Amino acid sequence: MSRIEKLHFPNTHGELLSARLDVPDKPPQAYALLAHCFTCNKSLKAAGHIAKGLVDQGIAVFRFDFTGLGESEGDFSNTNFTSNVQDIFSAARFMEQQGYPPHILVGHSLGGTAVLKSAAFISSAKAVVTIGSPASPSHVAEQFSGSKEMITKQGEAIVTLAGRDFIIRQQFIDDLEHASVLDEITQLKKALLVMHAPLDKTVGIKNAGVIFQAAHHPKSYISLDQSDHLLSKPSDAHYVGLLIAAWVDRYLND
Numbered sequence: 431m432s433r434i435e436k437l438h439f440p441n442t443h444g445e446l447l448s449a450r451l452d453v454p455d456k457p458p459q460a461y462a463l464l465a466h467c468f469t470c471n472k473s474l475k476a477a478g479h480i481a482k483g484l485v486d487q488g489i490a491v492f493r494f495d496f497t498g499l500g501e502s503e504g505d506f507s508n509t510n511f512t513s514n515v516q517d518i519f520s521a522a523r524f525m526e527q528q529g530y531p532p533h534i535l536v537g538h539s540l541g542g543t544a545v546l547k548s549a550a551f552i553s554s555a556k557a558v559v560t561i562g563s564p565a566s567p568s569h570v571a572e573q574f575s576g577s578k579e580m581i582t583k584q585g586e587a588i589v590t591l592a593g594r595d596f597i598i599r600q601q602f603i604d605d606l607e608h609a610s611v612l613d614e615i616t617q618l619k620k621a622l623l624v625m626h627a628p629l630d631k632t633v634g635i636k637n638a639g640v641i642f643q644a645a646h647h648p649k650s651y652i653s654l655d656q657s658d659h660l661l662s663k664p665s666d667a668h669y670v671g672l673l674i675a676a677w678v679d680r681y682l683n684d
Contacts, residue, residue, distance in 0.1 A: 432485045439524035441497050441504065442516050448472070448501035449494035449521065452481045458490035460682050461525065462674075463532035463555075465518055465541030466493065467562075467660065468570055469591050471500030476538065476661035480561075483671015489678075492532065494521050496541075507586065507597035510605035511567040514544040522552045534678055539563055539633060539659065540570055546611045546641070550618055557621040557681045559674050562659050564633050565640035567609040573632075574598055615644040621681040622649040625670060632659035650677060 435451040450472060462484055466477050472493040481491040496517050498506030518535075525532050531554030537545030542563030549558045564570065571578070574589040577598065581587045586599040615622075622645045626638035642651050652673055654666065661667040 437524075439494075439520060441502075441513075441520050443497075443504070445497060445503035447494050447497060447503070447517060447520070449492060449524075452485050452491045452493075454485045454488050454490060456488060458530075459488045460533040460678070461490045461492060461530045462534035462536055463518070463521055463525065464491055464493040465514075465535075465537040465545050466496070466499075467539035467541055468573075469499065469506075469594065469596060470538075470541075470660075471495045473500060474660075475664065476667040479661070479664050479667030480536070480538075480671040480674075483668045483673075484675050485671075487672065487675035489534070489675055490530070492521065492525055492530075507599055507602075510602045511540070511544065511547075511570075511609045512605050514540070515547045518544055518548045519551070522548075522554070526554065533557070533682060534559065534674070536674065537561065537563060538661075540567065543567055543611055546618075547609070547614050549620060550614055555620060556684065557623070557678045558618065559623045559625065559678075560638075560641060561625045561661070561670060562627060562630050562633050562654075563624075563637065563641065565611070565637040565644075567606045567611070569633065569637065571603055571606050578603065612640075612644050615641060616646065618645060621678070623674065623677050624649070624651045625654055625673070626651075627654040627657040627659065629656065630659045648681070652677075 437449040495502035497504035542560030657666040
């Protein structure tokens with residue numbers, strides 16, 4: 431049976447971020463770092479099923495809660511896209527210090543966009559996977575466009591996302607609008623797999639096209655058919671994990 435290790439590591443401000451390592455019953459052939467979707471956490475069912483798909487194929491999975499989310503310390507309202515990228519760097523550094531640097535970087539939704547921003551600078555990573563990811567961080571601001579005027583006037587506002595309330599501050603929007611990942615995609619020099627559902631109503635399929643066109647080979651695209659953005663159907667999320675494991679196999683030994 432696979433086993434689970436509960437871990438903690440510091441972000442750049444010394445706040446402890448909560449993580450877990452899912453390890454197969456045999457020595458792992460590789461380690462994957464999984465970054466969750468916007469305002470989600472490592473315990474999202476989709477993340478668990480993706481991890482299981484990878485673990486079933488012998489790949490260990492390290493997933494963590496971004497600052498201020500899930501079981502991690504910190505104030506979400508003080509975070510932004512840049513801090514997400516920094517959290518990924520912190521996670522990769524911790525994995526390296528523990529003796530299992532990440533070979534595969536996987537990101538869901540905005541987590542995938544943050545992975546694209548950071549991937550070129552994580553030397554151990556041989557492959558990168560995005561799942562339903564925006565081609566630009568600014569796309570996320572559309573989720574609270576109705577509150578943008580209030581945020582501008584008051585500096586912050588409470589925004590309901592996926593049934594939960596979050597404080598969104600002006601600095602968050604400013605950071606999204608000034609961030610870009612296209613340069614990082616063109617300079618990636620790692621194998622890239624873009625996964626996207628054609629019927630994704632949260633992040634349109636055009637985003638996958640922009641990411642794919644900007645990247646150099648080796649690159650691949652897999653359509654997730656009838657899946658929704660959050661991969662809420664367990665079989666869809668598990669399938670994603672299995673597909674990633676099958677695709678990445680040829681790049682692990684290069």
